[in-house]
Amino acid sequence: MTTKQFDSADWDLILCQVSGLPPVGWLKRYRTPDQLEHWDATRYHFQLLHAELESFFRGLDRPVYPLAEIDFYFQKAADRYIALYSLLHTDWRAIRDTAAAVGMPLPANCGEALVKILEQDCxxxxxxxxxxxxFRPRKIYNLLQDCRKVEALKKKPNPTAKDLNKIQSVEAQSRILSQHLREGAAIRGFCLAVCLASRNPSVKEKLKIYQRQMAELEQNVLQHFHPSQRVHGHTWNKGFRKSS
Incomplete structure (x- = not known):
């Protein structure tokens, strides 16, 4: 995707909003040293994402990171949002009309929709x-592996009762894991559902690009959380983080 496919007003809006994530107004909810450290880490995450997006929008050299895995992750994270915007931009009229028909509240344009998704991800x-x-890295790793297996099971012409139970179980676990996304997931999910139903060749092509970016990012997460990496989990309780 090239920057010519973006509305310039969207460039400015997206970059401005990402540069301010998380909003300072949210800081009052966090009081303990662990929460404030988590706030700083989240702020740093979105600063790096902003740098990646800005390098794309402005045609600048990509940022250089001290670790190769960080470099790859943020490049792929930015590519995911860029591909999602491109998809929304291509099919926005159908998304907007479908939302109006079913009474789904939706931002005014695709740039604002992406901003809302970014805010909810933050x-x-x-x-x-x-x-x-x-936070259990092994549990996330196993669930991602199971999700891949479920996609294969869904393609079976005659799934067994065991297959159907597996699909139902894994999808239920996925919903529990992602329930904290709520509004952002609803907007993203609704838009993707409309795009999936489209017969427009351009939309289909943009959807394939987005799905490929998601698959590459998922592969990166799988590699990072592989048991051999010994990534430690943690538990949050009453504002304090305990490693596990």
Whole structure:
């Protein structure tokens, strides 16, 4: 995708909003040293994402990171949002008309929709520090592996009862894992559902690009959380983080 496919007003809006994530107004919810450290880490994450997006929008050299895995992750994270915007931009009229027909609240344009998704993704990063939550790398790794297997099971012409139970179980676990995304997931999910139903060749092509970017990012996560990497988990409770 080239920058010519972006509306210039969207460039400015997206970059401006990402540069301010998370908003300072959210900081009052975080009081403990662990929460404030988590806030700083989230802020740093979105600063790096902003640098990646700005290098694309402005035609600048890509940022250089001290570690190759960080470099790859943020490049792929930025590519995912760029591909998503391109998809929304291509099919926005159908998305807007479908939303109006079913009474789905939606931002005014695709740039604002992407900003809302970014804000909700940021909220999800921070949200784990607000209440009791557990981060288990092995559990995430196993679930991602199971999701891949489920996609293959769905393509079977005659799935067995065991296959159907597996699909139902894994999809339920996925919903639990992603429930904290709520509004952002709803907007993204609705837009993707409309795009999936489209017969427009351009939309289909943009959808393939987005799905490829998601698959590459997922592969990066799988490699990072592989048991051999010995990534430690943690638990949040009453604003304090305990390693596990």
């Amino acid at each position: 909220r999800a990063f921070l949200g784990e520090a607000e209440a009791y939550s557990e």
